[in-house]
Amino acid sequence: PLEAWYMDSSDEDQRLPHKLSPNQPVSLDELKKIGVLHWKLNADIYENDPELEKIRKDQGYSFSDVITIQKETLPNYEEKLKMFFEEHLHLDDEIRYILDGQAYFDVRSACNGWIRIAMGKGDLITLPAGIYHRFTLDQTNYTKAMRLFVGEPVWISYNRPADDFEKRQQYVASLQCS
Numbered sequence: 001p002l003e004a005w006y007m008d009s010s011d012e013d014q015r016l017p018h019k020l021s022p023n024q025p026v027s028l029d030e031l032k033k034i035g036v037l038h039w040k041l042n043a044d045i046y047e048n049d050p051e052l053e054k055i056r057k058d059q060g061y062s063f064s065d066v067i068t069i070q071k072e073t074l075p076n077y078e079e080k081l082k083m084f085f086e087e088h089l090h091l092d093d094e095i096r097y098i099l100d101g102q103a104y105f106d107v108r109s110a111c112n113g114w115i116r117i118a119m120g121k122g123d124l125i126t127l128p129a130g131i132y133h134r135f136t137l138d139q140t141n142y143t144k145a146m147r148l149f150v151g152e153p154v155w156i157s158y159n160r161p162a163d164d165f166e167k168r169q170q171y172v173a174s175l176q177c178s
C-alpha cells in the first residue's frame with residue numbers, strides 16, 4: 001500500500017524522508033478526506049493497460065504526457081526542481097502516475113501540517129484543485145511520471161499565499177480540521 005506520514009520540521013535535505021520519531025503514519029482514508037485519491041496499477045504495461053484506460057475514461061483524463069525527472073535529461077533541472085518544491089496550488093486537479101523510480105508529494109493536511117506521500121512505480125495519485133502541495137525527488141534522484149489532465153493541460157502554479165481563488169475557497173470549505 002501507499003506509505004504516507006506527517007513530516008518533521010527540520011530544514012535538512014528535502015530528499016530525506018523527514019519522518020517524525022516515532023513515525024506518525026497517514027492512512028489512505030485520511031488522504032481521501034483531504035481529497036487525495038490513489039490507485040495502484042501495473043506500470044510495466046502502462047502503454048496498453050485496460051485498468052488505466054478505465055480510470056481515464058471514468059475520470060475524464062483525456063490528456064497525458066510523460067516527464068522524466070533526472071539531471072541528465074530534464075532541461076533546467078535545478079530550476080524546475082526548485083519550482084516543484086515551492087508550496088503551491090493549481091486551479092485544476094494534479095494527476096500523476098509514477099511509471100518508474102520514486103518521489104515524494106507533500107500535501108497540507110486539513111490542519112495545515114505537511115503530509116509526505118512516498119510514490120513508487122505503479123502509484124497514481126490525484127491532488128484536488130486548491131490543495132497546497134509540493135514535489136521532490138528522493139535520494140535516488142530519478143522518476144518517470146505520466147501527467148494526466150482533464151482536457152487541455154494548464155501548467156500554471158500559484159505559490160502560497162493564493163487564498164483568494166474561488167477554487168481554493170471551495171476546497172477549504174470541504175476541509176474539517178479536528
Ligand code: KMT
Binds near residue numbers: 084096133135145157
Ligand atoms: C507539480 O505541479 O507539483 C508538478 O508537476 C510536480 C512534478 S511532476 C512529477
Ligand code: NI
Binds near residue numbers: 094
Ligand atoms: Ni503542483
